Amino acid sequence: MLCGRSLSGKSTLARQLADALPATVIALDHLNAERGLSSGAGIPLTEWGRTHEIAHDRTRTELLAGRSVVVDDTSSPRFLRDRWRDVGREAAVPVTLVYLDTPIEVSAARHAVNRSDPVRPDVADRVLRDHLDGFEPPELDEDAIRVAFGSPEGIEVLLRRIRVRR
Numbered sequence: 001m002l003c004g005r006s007l008s009g010k011s012t013l014a015r016q017l018a019d020a021l022p023a024t025v026i027a028l029d030h031l032n033a034e035r036g037l038s039s040g041a042g043i044p045l046t047e048w049g050r051t052h053e054i055a056h057d058r059t060r061t062e063l064l065a066g067r068s069v070v071v072d073d074t075s076s077p078r079f080l081r082d083r084w085r086d087v088g089r090e091a092a093v094p095v096t097l098v099y100l101d102t103p104i105e106v107s108a109a110r111h112a113v114n115r116s117d118p119v120r121p122d123v124a125d126r127v128l129r130d131h132l133d134g135f136e137p138p139e140l141d142e143d144a145i146r147v148a149f150g151s152p153e154g155i156e157v158l159l160r161r162i163r164v165r166r
Helices: 010-020 028-034 045-064 078-090 104-114 125-134 155-165
Strands: 002-004 024-027 069-072 098-101 145-148
Touching: 002 010, 002 069, 010 024, 010 069, 010 098, 010 155, 024 028, 024 045, 028 045, 028 069, 045 069, 045 078, 104 125, 145 155
Parallel strands: 002 098, 024 069, 098 145
Antiparallel strands: none
């Protein structure tokens, strides 16, 4: 399970992990798009709840079939991470939390760059500000693997760290 602020590099890391493991990526932004919702425009909490239900169901199906899953979401606030752990317990598989610790300033700078890319969907300033202000990083008892911004750690090192946790 990935955790990190918007624009921290979670989707890039999710693809790398999925290729290396191999695993299926469950990306909540993609599920919202399938549902005709734009994460960057702001989505009512009831709709986010439904997206999470769909993601949990798809993840559970993959895990019960013996396949690995990488969850691509901000995973904030904590209760969302706790629910993902419940899904892992239901499928009798370990859940590893990987926290991309990217500074707010970096997320804001990436946001500005992304606005000039016609392919990337925009994130409204209010939506990003609310997310960045309300982001809940993992607490010590969550035993997250922390990936610091700019860390030279490659995907192989991260995979070893994940496997040790299992």
